Amino acid sequence: MELIKLVNALPGAVAQGLIWGLMAIGVYITFRILDVADLTVDGSLATGGAVAAMLITSGYSVWVALLAAFVVGLLAGLLTGCFHTLMGIPAILAGILTQLGLYSINLRIMGGKANTAISANKFYLLVSLRNVRSWAIQNPIFVLILFTAVVVLLLYWFFGTELGSSLRATGANQKMARAQGINTNHNILLGLMLSNGLVALSGALLAQYQGFADVNMGRGAIVIGLAAVIIGEVVFGKLFRNFAMKLVAVTIGAIVYYLVIQVVLWLGLDANDLKLLTALVVGIFLGVPYWKNQILSRTKGSKGGPRNAEN
Amino acid sequence: MLKIDQIYKTFNPGTITEKVALQGVSLDLKEGDFVTVIGGNGAGKSTMLNAVAGVFPVDQGHIMIGGADVTRLPEHKRAKYLGRVFQDPMTGTAATMNIEENMALAFRRGKPRGLRWGITASERDQYREHLKSLGLGLEDRMASKVGLLSGGQRQALTLLMATLQAPKLLLLDEHTAALDPKTAAKVLEITQKIVDEQHLTAMMVTHNMKDAIAIGNRLIMMNEGKIVVDVSGEEKSKLTRRDLMGLFEKAAGKELDGDRLLLS
Amino acid sequence: MKKTLALVLCLMMVALCGLASATTVGVIQLVQHPALDAATQGFIDALKEEIPDVEVDSQNASGDSATCAQIANTFVSNDVDLILGNATPALQAAVAATADIPILGTSITDYASALSIDGIGQGTATGINVSGTTDLAPLDGQADIITELFPEAKTVGLLYCSAEPNSVYQIETIRGFLEAKGLETKDFAFADSNDVASVTQSAVGAVDVLYIPTDNTAASVTETIAGVVIPGNLPVIAGEEGIAQGCGVATLTISYYDLGVATGKQAAKILKGEVNVSELAIEAAPNFTKKYNAANAEALGITIPDGYEVIE
Numbered sequence: 001m002e003l004i005k006l007v008n009a010l011p012g013a014v015a016q017g018l019i020w021g022l023m024a025i026g027v028y029i030t031f032r033i034l035d036v037a038d039l040t041v042d043g044s045l046a047t048g049g050a051v052a053a054m055l056i057t058s059g060y061s062v063w064v065a066l067l068a069a070f071v072v073g074l075l076a077g078l079l080t081g082c083f084h085t086l087m088g089i090p091a092i093l094a095g096i097l098t099q100l101g102l103y104s105i106n107l108r109i110m111g112g113k114a115n116t117a118i119s120a121n122k123f124y125l126l127v128s129l130r131n132v133r134s135w136a137i138q139n140p141i142f143v144l145i146l147f148t149a150v151v152v153l154l155l156y157w158f159f160g161t162e163l164g165s166s167l168r169a170t171g172a173n174q175k176m177a178r179a180q181g182i183n184t185n186h187n188i189l190l191g192l193m194l195s196n197g198l199v200a201l202s203g204a205l206l207a208q209y210q211g212f213a214d215v216n217m218g219r220g221a222i223v224i225g226l227a228a229v230i231i232g233e234v235v236f237g238k239l240f241r242n243f244a245m246k247l248v249a250v251t252i253g254a255i256v257y258y259l260v261i262q263v264v265l266w267l268g269l270d271a272n273d274l275k276l277l278t279a280l281v282v283g284i285f286l287g288v289p290y291w292k293n294q295i296l297s298r299t300k301g302s303k304g305g306p307r308n309a310e311n
Numbered sequence: 312m313l314k315i316d317q318i319y320k321t322f323n324p325g326t327i328t329e330k331v332a333l334q335g336v337s338l339d340l341k342e343g344d345f346v347t348v349i350g351g352n353g354a355g356k357s358t359m360l361n362a363v364a365g366v367f368p369v370d371q372g373h374i375m376i377g378g379a380d381v382t383r384l385p386e387h388k389r390a391k392y393l394g395r396v397f398q399d400p401m402t403g404t405a406a407t408m409n410i411e412e413n414m415a416l417a418f419r420r421g422k423p424r425g426l427r428w429g430i431t432a433s434e435r436d437q438y439r440e441h442l443k444s445l446g447l448g449l450e451d452r453m454a455s456k457v458g459l460l461s462g463g464q465r466q467a468l469t470l471l472m473a474t475l476q477a478p479k480l481l482l483l484d485e486h487t488a489a490l491d492p493k494t495a496a497k498v499l500e501i502t503q504k505i506v507d508e509q510h511l512t513a514m515m516v517t518h519n520m521k522d523a524i525a526i527g528n529r530l531i532m533m534n535e536g537k538i539v540v541d542v543s544g545e546e547k548s549k550l551t552r553r554d555l556m557g558l559f560e561k562a563a564g565k566e567l568d569g570d571r572l573l574l575s
Numbered sequence: 576m577k578k579t580l581a582l583v584l585c586l587m588m589v590a591l592c593g594l595a596s597a598t599t600v601g602v603i604q605l606v607q608h609p610a611l612d613a614a615t616q617g618f619i620d621a622l623k624e625e626i627p628d629v630e631v632d633s634q635n636a637s638g639d640s641a642t643c644a645q646i647a648n649t650f651v652s653n654d655v656d657l658i659l660g661n662a663t664p665a666l667q668a669a670v671a672a673t674a675d676i677p678i679l680g681t682s683i684t685d686y687a688s689a690l691s692i693d694g695i696g697q698g699t700a701t702g703i704n705v706s707g708t709t710d711l712a713p714l715d716g717q718a719d720i721i722t723e724l725f726p727e728a729k730t731v732g733l734l735y736c737s738a739e740p741n742s743v744y745q746i747e748t749i750r751g752f753l754e755a756k757g758l759e760t761k762d763f764a765f766a767d768s769n770d771v772a773s774v775t776q777s778a779v780g781a782v783d784v785l786y787i788p789t790d791n792t793a794a795s796v797t798e799t800i801a802g803v804v805i806p807g808n809l810p811v812i813a814g815e816e817g818i819a820q821g822c823g824v825a826t827l828t829i830s831y832y833d834l835g836v837a838t839g840k841q842a843a844k845i846l847k848g849e850v851n852v853s854e855l856a857i858e859a860a861p862n863f864t865k866k867y868n869a870a871n872a873e874a875l876g877i878t879i880p881d882g883y884e885v886i887e
Contacts, residue, residue: 005653012648016641057691104766113740117667117691121674121703129648129672158426162419165408165429169416172405179364179403180472181390181420210644211671214664215738217640258645265634265649272607272637 006266011141012132013262017255018144019127019205020224022151024232024254025247026198027225033159034171034191036084039095041225043102044076044196045218048203050109053116053213062126066204073200074193076102081189106215114215118208125208140209147205148251151198156244167191199225223278228254230285312512313340313480318362318372320536332358333369334536340480340512345527346543348516354533356516357398360484363514365389377479391421394473394511396466396486403469406458410449410468413457414438417472441471445501463494467501474505481506483515487522499526524550534563598626598846601650602633603643603669605662610710610817610831614681615661617835618842625843636665643668651676657842660707663689663741670705677845677852680707681838682831684741684789686857697859706845706855708838710789712814714745716827716863717786718752721812724825724877725784730759732782732809734775734800736792737764745788745814753786768796775800779807787823788814797821801871810875816866820886824877825867829860837861 023045030038048069055065076098083094110116120128127140137143158164169177170187177184199221207213232246232253240249261274269277320333333355340346348356362369363376365386373382376392397403404413415430415438435453442450445467449460457465466486473481483502487495499522506513517523523530530547532540532555539562542550600622604615619631632655636642647668650658658678660666666680666689680686686695686709695701697709721731731753735742750760761782765774771793778785785804787793793800794817801822804811812826813819819826837858844850867883 005649008652008654009645009649012645012652016645016648020641107738107766112737112743113688114738115663115667115689115740117670117689119691120671122691129644129651129668130674132648133652160429161426162424162429163426165412165416166419166424168408168412169405172407173402175397175402176405177416178386179390179393179395180416181387181422182416182424183385183387206641209671210640210668212640212664212667214640216638219639261642261645262649265646270635270637272635274637274639274642 006263008133009262009266010259012129013258014255015127015129015132015140015144015209017258018141018148018251019202019209020258021148021228021251021254022205023199023202023221024225024228024250025151025155026195026202027222028229028247028250029155029191029195029198031226031229032171033168034188034195036091036171036188036192037095038077038080038192038195039092039222040076040080040098040102040192040196041095041199042218042221043099043106044073044199045203045206045221046106046213046215047076047102047109048073048200049207049213049217050106050116050203050215051200052204053118053207054109054111056118056123056125056208057116062124062208066126066201069200069204070197073197073203076200077193077196078189080196081192084192085185085188103215110213110215115212116214117212120211127205127209129209129211144205148248152244152247152251155247159243163190220275220278223275223282224254224257226286227257227278227282230282231256234285234288312342312344312377313338313363313514314373314375315339315359315363316373316375318359318369318374320358320362320367320369332536333362335372336362336533336536336538337372338531338538340514340529342512343510344529345506345511345513345515346529346531347523347527348514348531348533349518349520349523350533355536356533357484358536359533360482360514360516363389363480364393364395364482392479394476394478394481396469396473396481396483398485398488400462400465400469400489403472404457404465407456409454409456410442410460411435411438411453413468414441414472414475417475420476441475442468445471461494463490463498466490466498470498470501470505474509474511477509477511479512481511481513483513485516485518488518520552520555524552524555530555532559532562534559539563597628597630599630599632599653599655600657600659600842600846601646601653601655602631602659602661603646603650603665604633604635605640605643605665606638607635610815611661611682613831614710614835614838615659617832617837618659618661618681618839619835621836621839622842625840626846629846640664640668644671647672656846659838659842666690666705666707670703674704676704678705678707679838679842679845679852680705681834682710683707684709684711685744688740688744696857698856700854700856702853704852706841706852706857708834708841708858708860710829710831710834711745711859712789712827712829712863713859714749714814715752717812717814718749718756720825720827720865721753721784721786722756722758723880724812725810728758728783730761730782730784732761732763732778732785734763734765734778734785734787734793734811735790737766739790739792742788742790742793745790749786749788765792768792768799771796771799772803775803776807779803779809782809785809785811786814787811787818790814790818794818794821797823805871805874808875810871810877816886819866819868822871823868824871824875825865825879825883826886827863827865829863833862834860 030036051069051072052065080094080098083089084091120130127143131138132140166182167187170184174184229250232249236249240246315338317335317337318333322330350356381389439450487498529543531538540558604611622629634646643665651672658669660669660680662682669678683689733746735746753760763774763778765771797818811823813823816828845852865883866886867879869885872879
């Protein structure tokens with residue numbers, strides 16, 4: 001229980017948080033911008049890891065592996081999007097279907113094995129748990145901060161473009177978007193693709209970081225992503241107004257999540273209870289805005305009628 | 312400008328919630344026509360407007376806008392011909408985006424959306440001028456989220472957005488119904504002003520008989536999915552509420568229903 | 576602000592002083608599971624007997640591979656003297672975390688694929704900072720049980736989860752032994768626990784004996800399998816005791832506790848400096864026991880020869 005033990009372990013938690021932060025940004029795109037709860041991510045995270053693991057162990061460079069993972073993630077999102085927009089399946093169910101299907105696909109990708117090792121002894125890896133305490137350029141924390149910065153800037157640019165704005169409008173108000181000539185179905189597809197591409201990218205980094213890809217590595221990922229989004233909003237919601245900063249808040253949310261887990265492990269809490277704890281925390285934070293509304297509308301009602309006196 | 316030819320629409324056919332909404336509606340609007348549409352609840356006014364907007368496909372018939380057959384076009388493709396303002400002030404704008412972003416979205420209606428920046432500095436100046444003309448002080452709040460605006464402000468903004476790119480046809484679906492009388496009058500005044508300035512062709516559904524008579528150069532009344540009264544020009548300008556009720560009774564063979572309509 | 580800082584510094588000082596110089600060992604266990612629990616327990620017991628003042632920090636990742644990485648990071652950052660990875664992802668996370676601290680694996684079936692080093696396994700050293708014990712029961716011995724109990728059998732069904740690399744590996748190995756004995760083999764693979772009943776049903780009548788390897792998915796659904804094979808009069812030989820107890824007739828089994836003990840002894844040797852981990856050969860379980868399931872044997876009318884213990 002010595003504090004120094006906790007302090008020593010923090011860099012690792014930060015690195016892991018940064019990796020999951022990318023994944024959480026993907027969740028942010030669907031959950032907050034597109035207003036769709038996409039459960040594909042549990043599958044596409046493992047897909048990204050599987051693709052990267054297979055390519056790296058076949059001798060391809062990590063950059064090829066990361067790019068391929070991103071592209072395969074895009075395809076996973078496309079599949080969910082097609083289920084949803086072409087076949088009219090509700091988004092949640094469409095995501096669950098893809099996630100289930102991806103389990104088999106992930107096994108296929110890894111040649112029928114549930115687990116593929118990527119040894120840091122044999123391959124050059126962009127990020128590895130091994131370097132997390134070294135004061136060198138290959139420290140995953142530096143690499144990941146750089147990586148996250150690039151992703152955030154690219155997304156900031158994209159969501160500022162005409163296409164990106166139309167995607168935000170699709171999430172904000174589909175009826176309005178269509179009335180303005182926006183093809184909302186295409187945008188939902190695009191958003192789901194982008195999101196799962198990022199999630200798969202995060203999976204590819206995670207596989208390198210932990211030294212293996214595993215078909216079960218994405219289990220519960222959506223909840224971790226949501227937790228990061230919500231922690232980011234609760235902690236920095238008032239502070240960060242700018243879109244890029246909101247994405248940064250999501251990343252910090254993921255880091256905070258892993259720091260909390262680290263503390264929980266340090267306190268000696270049973271890891272078996274972690275999932276319950278996460279579910280409870282996420283549930284409560286998701287519920288807070290609803291309760292706030294309930295209380296607000298009650299006090300408003302007593303003052304007499306909704307407020308539209310501004311004009 | 313708009314030609315509706317014998318359109319039919321039945322919702323949920325073959326189920327217990329089956330509803331025959333449009334039964335052979337035909338209408339021909341000339342360029343510059345401003346037609347008001349009235350009728351009781353469930354008469355098919357909004358359904359006709361939504362059929363034109365492409366919210367759902369019609370079962371039969373054709374819809375032409377400015378000479379183009381749009382019957383098979385999806386909603387977002389018809390948008391390039393249409394400006395739309397809805398009954399619910401929440402519907403016409405994106406609440407989580409700010410005023411200028413909403414206008415920039417509307418400014419690109421009917422144009423391809425690519426990877427150019429979503430709003431330019433020169434547009435911004437243009438929007439400021441437009442907002443100033445509303446006289447609501449919105450020109451100073453261009454970076455505010457639309458969700459912070461009142462219902463009237465949102466409807467005025469939606470009107471502006473609908474006409475930023477001059478539409479071939481402006482569709483107004485009871486767009487003042489959710490507003491208090493004073494605000495409604497103001498929004499109506501803005502509507503009239505924009506339509507006059509841009510010489511727009513417009514179709515306005517309303518439940519207010521007085522407005523229906525006072526505004527526009529043509530009036531149609533619907534009942535049970537059909538157009539039962541159609542007056543225009545000289546005849547419309549002399550129309551009174553009593554005349555209108557008489558016309559309706561003659562055409563529909565019954566008294567005009569809907570207290571809502573009579574009281575207003 | 577200054578006060579808080581001072582407080583934190585004080586706490587850190589206290590923490591530093593609290594650090595004992597005793598030997599510390601970190602245990603990463605993938606998930607709570609009777610076999611893995613027994614291996615961890617055996618490891619700790621054997622280690623404490625050899626080095627009484629050793630401190631063991633045992634952590635469970637509750638089945639989450641990302642948590643394995645986090646636990647491994649904690650151990651490495653605290654500079655423990657040795658890490659035990661109990662089950663494959665736990666071992667892999669430890670290997671990803673350090674190239675210096677000695678790592679032992681236990682409950683690992685196939686080291687070659689877990690570490691992606693070709694040609695390593697029981698009796699060989701890895702050449703890196705990893706060694707350990709394998710839970711691979713001798714598959715030739717299991718093939719012998721099949722012919723000993725069912726001399727008349729011609730075809731043997733192989734029931735396993737295709738998603739488990741350990742199972743696929745065992746199936747390929749035992750297939751060689753069975754075919755060498757002139758037996759025909761037939762695969763019955765399922766993708767997850769939901770398919771087990773129907774896949775098992777298809778084996779009934781198609782084969783004379785069914786073999787199930789050490790397979791985690793099968794181990795979790797033995798009741799389902801029993802519900803098909805007992806009425807279908809199809810005897811099952813299992814790769815481990817848990818499966819035999821649930822739905823099997825007999826098994827040649829290892830004790831995970833003993834496996835843990837063997838690993839603990841390896842750890843003691845490394846910590847005492849008697850051997851370098853990179854030169855320490857991977858060991859198999861020290862002894863095997865033939866066991867049988869009395870109730871199922873009776874239900875299927877199978878006479879068990881001498882030399883078998885009853886599964887309690």
